[in-house]
Amino acid sequence: MSLALHEAGRTDSVSTLPYRGRFAPSPTGPLHAGSLVAALASWLDARAHRGTWLVRIEDVDTPRCVPGADEFILHQLAACGLTPDEPPVWQSRRGHLYQAALDRLIALDGVHPWAYPCACTRADIARAHERAGHPKARHGELVYPGTCRPENGGLHGREARAWRLRVPQGEAGVLHWHDRRLGHQEQALDTAVGDFVVKRADGLWAYQLAVVVDDAEQGITDVVRGEDLADNTPRQLHLLRLLNLPKPRYLHIPLVRGANGEKLSKQNGAEPLDLTDPVRTVRAALAALATPEAGLMPGWTADEPQPTPAMGELLASAVASWRPSASASARR
Numbered sequence: 001m002s003l004a005l006h007e008a009g010r011t012d013s014v015s016t017l018p019y020r021g022r023f024a025p026s027p028t029g030p031l032h033a034g035s036l037v038a039a040l041a042s043w044l045d046a047r048a049h050r051g052t053w054l055v056r057i058e059d060v061d062t063p064r065c066v067p068g069a070d071e072f073i074l075h076q077l078a079a080c081g082l083t084p085d086e087p088p089v090w091q092s093r094r095g096h097l098y099q100a101a102l103d104r105l106i107a108l109d110g111v112h113p114w115a116y117p118c119a120c121t122r123a124d125i126a127r128a129h130e131r132a133g134h135p136k137a138r139h140g141e142l143v144y145p146g147t148c149r150p151e152n153g154g155l156h157g158r159e160a161r162a163w164r165l166r167v168p169q170g171e172a173g174v175l176h177w178h179d180r181r182l183g184h185q186e187q188a189l190d191t192a193v194g195d196f197v198v199k200r201a202d203g204l205w206a207y208q209l210a211v212v213v214d215d216a217e218q219g220i221t222d223v224v225r226g227e228d229l230a231d232n233t234p235r236q237l238h239l240l241r242l243l244n245l246p247k248p249r250y251l252h253i254p255l256v257r258g259a260n261g262e263k264l265s266k267q268n269g270a271e272p273l274d275l276t277d278p279v280r281t282v283r284a285a286l287a288a289l290a291t292p293e294a295g296l297m298p299g300w301t302a303d304e305p306q307p308t309p310a311m312g313e314l315l316a317s318a319v320a321s322w323r324p325s326a327s328a329s330a331r332r
């Protein structure tokens with residue numbers, strides 16, 4: 001399915017399409033307990049909807065990728081009974097699709113261009129905030145102050161580093177969406193994020209653009225992923241709207257936290273999955289989805305039945321218990 005095809009079809013709803021879901025790991029290291037929970041959630045949701053489940057290797061951020069981690073992740077998934085229904089794709093091999101999308105954003109009509117080149121470094125952005133008298137950001141990215149917007153004088157003779165995408169201001173910049181577990185969500189893109197990078201200063205594609213292009217190109221109807229990515233959704237919805245691509249349904253699942261209460265991640269040293277007893281490892285991941293907070297598998301019991309079920313049986317019983325709070329087919 002090509003982007004051009006979608007454009008011709010002018011569909012903005014996935015409700016009539018057959019279910020297609022995906023798990024999209026970054027090969028920055030092996031899967032850990034938290035990433036297995038996300039993989040299982042997307043797989044269970046796909047199976048419960050008798051849909052197709054894909055794996056996409058999100059390796060656009062090449063400096064962060066670990067050689068061989070992609071194949072190891074596929075091996076870990078297979079050991080846990082999770083085999084994609086179609087061959088996996090690698091984002092690093094899909095640059096032409098992202099370039100085509102950027103070209104379309106650049107060519108869009110508007111009072112001002114939607115995509116524009118930006119020459120600002122991180123320090124430039126911090127200085128612009130200082131000059132404007134804004135308090136120092138507590139953490140994370142600073143909202144882009146619009147320095148290189150064409151109506152503000154563009155690059156001011158500096159060399160372009162990155163491409164940014166304009167976000168609508170004020171009322172139009174508030175994006176609303178429905179999450180199948182969290183319900184109604186909204187974010188004011190202009191005050192929360194600002195014009196965001198779609199092609200980075202180092203020439204790499206930004207995560208937001210790659211995800212949106214791939215989900216559309218792969219016909220993904222349902223995005224099931226960790227709650228830490230929920231606040232990326234409005235940027236992706238903005239991109240979908242500008243590119244005239246269909247909007248998937250979203251289900252954000254709770255994060256698995258370590259003993260210190262922080263999200264389990266490769267960055268804070270989460271251990272690779274223990275595959276000496278995969279059934280036990282999968283059972284532990286299912287227990288994380290069956291908590292009352294998650295609310296995704298009411299009635300699932302973590303008690304270990306005797307004898308221990310085979311992986312196929314365990315997964316089949318999990319599919320039968322899978323009840324995301326709202327059914328994907330019931331919405332819209």
Ligand SMILES: [Zn+2]
Binds near residue numbers: 117118148149
């Ligand atoms: Zn700039």
